[in-house]
Amino acid sequence: MSPRHADRLDRLAPYMFAELERKIQEKRDAGIDVISLGIGDPDLPTPDVVIEELRRAVGRGETHQYPSNRGRQVFRDAITSFYDHRFNVKLDADTQVLPVLGGKEGIFHICQVLLNVGDVALGTDPGYPVYTSGPLLTDAEPFLLPITPENDFKPDLASIPADILARSKLLFLNYPNNPTGAVIEEGDTFFEEVVQFAKDNDIVVVHDNAYSEISFDGYRAPSFLSTPGAMDIGVEMFSLSKAWNMTGWRVGACVGNTEVVQAFWKYKTNVDSGMFDAVQLAAAKALTEARDFPDQMSTIYQRRRDLVIDALRAIGLEPNAPKGSIYVWARVPEGQTSAEFAQLVLDEANVVVSPGASFGAAGEGFVRISLSTPDDRLKEAISRIEDSMRVTA
Numbered sequence: 022m023s024p025r026h027a028d029r030l031d032r033l034a035p036y037m038f039a040e041l042e043r044k045i046q047e048k049r050d051a052g053i054d055v056i057s058l059g060i061g062d063p064d065l066p067t068p069d070v071v072i073e074e075l076r077r078a079v080g081r082g083e084t085h086q087y088p089s090n091r092g093r094q095v096f097r098d099a100i101t102s103f104y105d106h107r108f109n110v111k112l113d114a115d116t117q118v119l120p121v122l123g124g125k126e127g128i129f130h131i132c133q134v135l136l137n138v139g140d141v142a143l144g145t146d147p148g149y150p151v152y153t154s155g156p157l158l159t160d161a162e163p164f165l166l167p168i169t170p171e172n173d174f175k176p177d178l179a180s181i182p183a184d185i186l187a188r189s190k191l192l193f194l195n196y197p198n199n200p201t202g203a204v205i206e207e208g209d210t211f212f213e214e215v216v217q218f219a220k221d222n223d224i225v226v227v228h229d230n231a232y233s234e235i236s237f238d239g240y241r242a243p244s245f246l247s248t249p250g251a252m253d254i255g256v257e258m259f260s261l262s263k264a265w266n267m268t269g270w271r272v273g274a275c276v277g278n279t280e281v282v283q284a285f286w287k288y289k290t291n292v293d294s295g296m297f298d299a300v301q302l303a304a305a306k307a308l309t310e311a312r313d314f315p316d317q318m319s320t321i322y323q324r325r326r327d328l329v330i331d332a333l334r335a336i337g338l339e340p341n342a343p344k345g346s347i348y349v350w351a352r353v354p355e356g357q358t359s360a361e362f363a364q365l366v367l368d369e370a371n372v373v374v375s376p377g378a379s380f381g382a383a384g385e386g387f388v389r390i391s392l393s394t395p396d397d398r399l400k401e402a403i404s405r406i407e408d409s410m411r412v413t414a
């Protein structure tokens with residue numbers, strides 16, 4: 022008898038970290054000390070001011086009732102003032118800001134808001150897996166554009182076949198990028214091209230802004246919405262997860278084009294009952310009173326990045342040092358697939374790295390190393406990799 026679930030679930034690839042987690046568990050069950058550089062989940066604590074505000078807010082009975090899907094004024098104002106301060110992007114707090122329960126929830130559910138059955142959602146390969154699973158679970162079709170060193174990790178929008186383009190309604194982008202660490206440099210005209218492309222083809226751009234606040238070497242990532250015309254065709258998913266060490270809190274916002282934000286709000290009134298008010302109040306503190314916190318985190322990640330880059334160079338690899346995100350994207354040695362290299366590292370060094378191919382076929386030949394591991398463990402992982410690779414070389 023076939024299992025009792027909808028056909029659309031069968032279209033999904035297994036969640037890539039499920040396989041990693043299984044392998045780690047197997048080793049740990051055997052008493053082996055495995056260090057995971059697989060998942061991008063900050064190891065450091067949420068800022069004190071945010072935790073204190075949560076404690077205070079939880080003590081207030083008024084936060085215990087159903088929140089509004091629109092979000093608290095103080096939360097929407099905090100997002101708005103942060104966007105103004107950081108990106109010089111002017112948002113209307115009443116109509117252009119919607120709380121989402123993390124960027125992931127926003128990315129997934131916006132597919133339901135924007136896509137009809139059979140529509141196409143454009144994304145990148147490699148890319149965050151929800152750009153694929155979101156459309157698939159909406160009975161729409163993902164179409165992935167390769168991002169590789171050859172195209173400077175920017176998709177070639179002119180390469181989309183005409184029949185696909187005619188059905189495309191949505192384009193997912195993400196800079197600073199997971200998994201490649203690619204960024205939009207000052208003077209890069211890619212976002213301008215994207216705005217023109219979206220206008221010409223009646224496509225909504227959803228820019229996933231999960232990593233804008235983690236950047237290195239003096240680089241500052243722009244918001245897509247600061248591109249002229251972007252507010253006409255796009256929204257951005259902003260998240261506090263990575264930069265304020267709040268992955269467990271599930272807090273972010275969909276901001277930008279009024280029509281899209283309002284459609285999303287209408288949809289969400291039927292899906293969830295908003296974000297816990299105490300979390301909104303605490304997140305507002307992060308955005309107003311801990312604005313510099315992401316810079317402190319960036320300093321730490323930059324130090325870790327340099328450790329990883331030096332070690333990879335020492336074993337003969339030639340990684341590029343990313344200017345943003347919390348990942349190093351490195352080519353694997355000649356003659357090995359990304360899965361073979363990741364397996365070798367796990368077997369020989371008991372260190373987990375993510376095979377590039379698990380982020381899409383164009384990620385073949387690379388591995389992703391996450392920097393969200395305490396310095397001492399990261400150093401230990403690196404020296405284990407160096408030792409084992411010297412032995413195998």
Ligand SMILES: Cc1ncc(COP(=O)(O)O)c(C=O)c1O
Pocket residue numbers: 061122123124125126149195198199229231260261262263268272273
């Ligand atoms: C590119 C990208 N987008 C979105 C997310 C989701 O983040 P959250 O749901 O915690 O905001 C992640 C998390 O790893 C990510 O890497």
